[in-house]
Amino acid sequence: MIAIDSVVSNFELPSTSDKNFSLAENLGKIIVIYFYPKDDTPGCTTEGQDFRDHWRDFIERNCVIVGVSRDSIKSHEHFKEKMQFPFELLSDVDEVVCQQFGVMKLKNMYGKQVRGIERSTFVIDAEGKLRKEWRGVKVPGHVEEVLNFVTEHYNSLVIN
Secondary structure (H helix, E strand, O other), X not given: OOOOOOEOOOOEEEEOOOEEEEOHHHOOOEEEEEEOOOOOOHHHHHHHHHHHHOHHHHHHOOEEEEEEEOOXXXXXXXXXXXXXXXXXXXXXXXXXXXXXXXXXXXXXXOOEEEEEEOOEEEEEOOOOEEEEEEEOOOOOOHHHHHHHHHHHOXXXXXXX
């Protein structure tokens, strides 16, 4: 796992809109990465909609938002189009970035232990340092909490 205030190693993942997302190519902006378990499920849909509905507020604060799950790009494209997300979704089918951020967990689902993504959000400053993390996220009110953090700490996130 990455410690708060340490530099996040560069990564690149396939992204919706026929792109690749590279952390290094987005330095200079505040990067909000949210990890979610599965496309088109109730909690993940609500979380994505909340980021969508606050997207302009994040953009005004020099933020890039990306969502990450283990779903395929094809699944992401459908989910993004259906929900009209203005941000990209990244596909981590090999769990490389999930492992980097330590979001893979054993969870109980219908009485069975399954391995999956623990809903988590990370804020990376303009220099590539991890500045805040939320793990085991509960969706209601979460996006507003992230936006409040970015707003309150904007000067230190953009200029160190």
